[in-house]
Amino acid sequence: MLEVTGLEVAYGRAQVLFGVDLAVPDGGLVCVMGRNGVGKTTLLNAVMGVLPTRAGKVVFEGRDVTRLPTHQRVRLGMGYVPQGHETFGQLTVAENLRVTWEASGSKDRGVVDEALDVFPRLRPLLKRRAGFLSGGQQQQLAIARALVTGPRMLILDEPTEGIQPSIVTEIEDAVERLHRERGLAVLLVEQYLDFAMRLADRFTVLDAGVVVHEGAGAELRDERVRGLLAV
Amino acid sequence: MNAFLNQLPIGLSIGAVLLLVALGLTFTFGQMGVVNMAHGEFLMAGAYTAYMLQSWAGRQAVLVALPVAFFVAGLMGLVLERTLIRRFYGRPLDTLLLTWGVSLILQQVARDLFGAPNVQVKAPTWLVGGAEWSGIRMPYARMFILALAVVCVVAIWFYLARTKQGRRMQAVMQNRELAACSGIATSRVDQRTFFIGSGLAGVAGVGLTLIGPVGPALGTYYIVDAFLVVVAGGLGQLRGAVLAAFVLGLLNSYVEYWSDASLAKVVVFAVIIGFLQIRPQGLFVLRSRKLT
Ligand SMILES: Nc1ncnc2c1ncn2[C@@H]1O[C@H](COP(=O)(O)OP(=O)(O)OP(=O)(O)O)[C@@H](O)[C@H]1O
Numbered sequence: 001m002l003e004v005t006g007l008e009v010a011y012g013r014a015q016v017l018f019g020v021d022l023a024v025p026d027g028g029l030v031c032v033m034g035r036n037g038v039g040k041t042t043l044l045n046a047v048m049g050v051l052p053t054r055a056g057k058v059v060f061e062g063r064d065v066t067r068l069p070t071h072q073r074v075r076l077g078m079g080y081v082p083q084g085h086e087t088f089g090q091l092t093v094a095e096n097l098r099v100t101w102e103a104s105g106s107k108d109r110g111v112v113d114e115a116l117d118v119f120p121r122l123r124p125l126l127k128r129r130a131g132f133l134s135g136g137q138q139q140q141l142a143i144a145r146a147l148v149t150g151p152r153m154l155i156l157d158e159p160t161e162g163i164q165p166s167i168v169t170e171i172e173d174a175v176e177r178l179h180r181e182r183g184l185a186v187l188l189v190e191q192y193l194d195f196a197m198r199l200a201d202r203f204t205v206l207d208a209g210v211v212v213h214e215g216a217g218a219e220l221r222d223e224r225v226r227g228l229l230a231v
Numbered sequence: 232m233n234a235f236l237n238q239l240p241i242g243l244s245i246g247a248v249l250l251l252v253a254l255g256l257t258f259t260f261g262q263m264g265v266v267n268m269a270h271g272e273f274l275m276a277g278a279y280t281a282y283m284l285q286s287w288a289g290r291q292a293v294l295v296a297l298p299v300a301f302f303v304a305g306l307m308g309l310v311l312e313r314t315l316i317r318r319f320y321g322r323p324l325d326t327l328l329l330t331w332g333v334s335l336i337l338q339q340v341a342r343d344l345f346g347a348p349n350v351q352v353k354a355p356t357w358l359v360g361g362a363e364w365s366g367i368r369m370p371y372a373r374m375f376i377l378a379l380a381v382v383c384v385v386a387i388w389f390y391l392a393r394t395k396q397g398r399r400m401q402a403v404m405q406n407r408e409l410a411a412c413s414g415i416a417t418s419r420v421d422q423r424t425f426f427i428g429s430g431l432a433g434v435a436g437v438g439l440t441l442i443g444p445v446g447p448a449l450g451t452y453y454i455v456d457a458f459l460v461v462v463a464g465g466l467g468q469l470r471g472a473v474l475a476a477f478v479l480g481l482l483n484s485y486v487e488y489w490s491d492a493s494l495a496k497v498v499v500f501a502v503i504i505g506f507l508q509i510r511p512q513g514l515f516v517l518r519s520r521k522l523t
């Protein structure tokens with residue numbers, strides 16, 4: 001579904017990724033792990049075209065998207081939820097979803113309803129400005145917004161980071177259901193092992209901009225792999 | 232008390248002028264993250280559009296010029312965005328210098344085309360004179376500018392809040408990267424923002440012909456004021472710009488009444504500086520956190 005090969009990304013002269021390979025099979029769930037600052041967000045931003053790549057290739061569903069602008073990758077079915085529960089803070093919850101739905105060019109208004117079905121907590125908040133929501137509510141909106149783009153693959157950057165525990169499980173369950181029931185492929189960046197262990201088919205461990213381990217989800221129980229993640 | 236009431240319409244009309252010249256700038260500023268120094272020259276382009284149209288529209292040139300100037304200045308803004316500014320997004324200092332250079336070039340072009348001396352645009356006869364209520368005088372031209380400002384604000388508000396394109400514009404101004412990640416073609420929105428923001432400057436320029444002469448340096452008289460309104464109001468904020476423009480206009484007119492014009496400028500400037508010390512983000516805030 002997604003194939004990344006030899007990806008190199010730099011901020012000015014500071015190179016951050018050094019030839020990263022990554023593959024997400026059709027309908028699979030792959031987890032990218034690694035300590036703070038190893039380049040996980042940089043990787044996802046490059047996959048989405050938010051950051052330019054210096055070398056390497058990004059192929060989505062057989063199509064080379066390396067040179068496509070971000071919004072076109074989104075329209076091809078890559079739904080991205082950036083780190084830090086980003087929303088359009090001055091727009092209401094409803095407007096956040098609406099502006100996204102309008103941009104998708106979809107005629108089917110049901111898409112917005114379906115996204116709200118995944119996060120029913122958002123329904124009573126539709127008229128509220130997104131900037132006034134709690135972090136957990138903003139994250140739910142952020143994922144709902146990505147769903148409204150009509151994705152075939154969801155790309156999530158630490159979706160439960162800094163979020164109140166009661167909502168963490170809701171978000172994890174929602175991701176699990178989207179993956180299992182709707183068959184969405186998922187590329188997930190996650191620091192916490194439990195969630196990754198429960199869901200991931202495969203996982204990739206990054207360290208200082210290179211892949212240091214790649215394996216099946218079950219191997220996450222492995223002591224040596226845990227050592228790579230320990231702070 | 233009478234002095235207070237007398238100054239009120241003057242303050243409001245100064246506020247209306249400030250608002251008109253700043254309105255378009257709020258949007259290009261909100262979008263580029265830096266002031267468009269050529270904004271003043273779009274005002275000038277609007278003013279000269281009214282001047283040129285006199286040859287066939289006669290004294291109604293000001294009215295005819297409003298839509299034409301919107302288009303002329305909008306097109307200039309669009310060309311500027313397409314050819315230069317879009318290469319410099321995320322580089323505020325370069326953009327600032329670049330637009331300043333463009334501003335100087337446009338002034339020179341105006342000098343070559345229309346000559347250095349100021350020219351006059353004749354107001355329609357129905358805008359000559361003024362109304363008087365119990366000792367309070369208000370020239371019709373000033374009332375027209377006030378009405379023009381109100382119409383522009385309402386139109387922009389409607390566009391932003393009620394149309395598809397306007398919502399997209401807000402999304403891009405609030406969080407450019409997230410907008411792209413939501414499937415919005417940001418560069419197309421940028422073009423539209425620039426067209427509308429610059430076009431509004433053209434409309435403002437037409438309004439300015441009613442209260443003063445038109446010359447190649449017209450823009451330089453207003454760019455600083457427009458900048459102050461935008462910064463005090465908060466980037467890309469309609470409410471902020473409206474509030475800031477009228478507060479500054481009223482402040483200006485009252486201080487001027489009790490002392491003189493130059494002290495009024497100093498006081499207004501000091502108030503803004505002081506205010507920005509307390510609230511560097513302006514009255515209202517647009518951007519939430521950027522992507523990490
Ligand atoms: N805009 C930027 N400019 C320069 N360097 C950056 C920028 N963003 C990130 N970096 C650097 O790139 C490296 C990787 O950052 P990145 O955000 O991708 O890490 P991460 O793995 O997502 O970390 P975290 O777990 O904290 O989110 C870090 O060393 C960081 O300092």
Ligand SMILES: [Mg+2]
Nearest residue numbers: 040041042083
């Ligand atoms: Mg990160």
